[in-house]
Amino acid sequence: MELKDILSRCDHTLLAQTATWDEIRALCDDGIKYGCASVCIPASYVAQAAEYVAGKLPICTVIGFPNGYSTTKTKCFEASDAVDNGAEEIDMVINVGWVKDAKWAQVLEEIKAVKAGCKGKLLKVIIETCFLTDAEKVKLCGIVTDSGADFIKTSTGFGGGGATRKDVALFKAHVGPGVKIKAAGGIADLKDAEDFINLGADRLGTSRVVKAVKALEK
Numbered sequence: 001m002e003l004k005d006i007l008s009r010c011d012h013t014l015l016a017q018t019a020t021w022d023e024i025r026a027l028c029d030d031g032i033k034y035g036c037a038s039v040c041i042p043a044s045y046v047a048q049a050a051e052y053v054a055g056k057l058p059i060c061t062v063i064g065f066p067n068g069y070s071t072t073k074t075k076c077f078e079a080s081d082a083v084d085n086g087a088e089e090i091d092m093v094i095n096v097g098w099v100k101d102a103k104w105a106q107v108l109e110e111i112k113a114v115k116a117g118c119k120g121k122l123l124k125v126i127i128e129t130c131f132l133t134d135a136e137k138v139k140l141c142g143i144v145t146d147s148g149a150d151f152i153k154t155s156t157g158f159g160g161g162g163a164t165r166k167d168v169a170l171f172k173a174h175v176g177p178g179v180k181i182k183a184a185g186g187i188a189d190l191k192d193a194e195d196f197i198n199l200g201a202d203r204l205g206t207s208r209v210v211k212a213v214k215a216l217e218k
Helices: 003-007 021-033 043-053 072-084 096-100 104-117 134-147 165-174 190-199 208-217
Strands: 010-013 038-041 059-063 089-093 122-126 151-153 180-184 203-206
Touching: 003 190, 003 208, 010 021, 010 180, 010 208, 021 038, 021 043, 021 208, 038 043, 038 089, 043 059, 043 072, 059 072, 072 089, 072 104, 089 104, 096 104, 096 134, 104 122, 104 134, 134 151, 134 165, 151 203, 165 180, 165 190, 190 203, 190 208, 203 208
Parallel strands: 010 038, 010 203, 038 059, 059 089, 089 122, 122 151, 151 180, 180 203
Antiparallel strands: none
């Protein structure tokens, strides 16, 4: 697989609590240079980053991040505000506690509500696989499919576990035909990236792929 094909699927990511504007700007520069799918950044930087990239690269941000237990109204406001500030893509975290309580209707309605708040922009739904059973993951594949969201995503990267090959294969077997897959968290190198793509991931949430390409250039 060619490097440009891998890079074109990468949401080049910086979500550290300590992220500064200089770091975000450098992330955007790299995202443009290497042809990434987007940069995924904290919501507080979306407007500044959108102005900086001037349409050369989609801006992605995270909603209800990283724990997912904000109220639905809060998540909807976050999504709408981010889109108004220039975000083209929204990655939301589900309420994992509702999953554990089997409140499936509430999980579905929340995703639908946030999708409406995205005003036509892409929505990726983070289900945080490290906390879930396989049966819960399969159930959520159906819920995300029914919700009208664009992607199901493995992980925040903050929950103690990231993407696994097993989970991406499970998603591929159970999501509907209109739902794409994003693997995120723990994608360490180009071999990992290629493996996840071959298993069915349409996007990769990672900071390390661009770093790996830079290392190759040296």
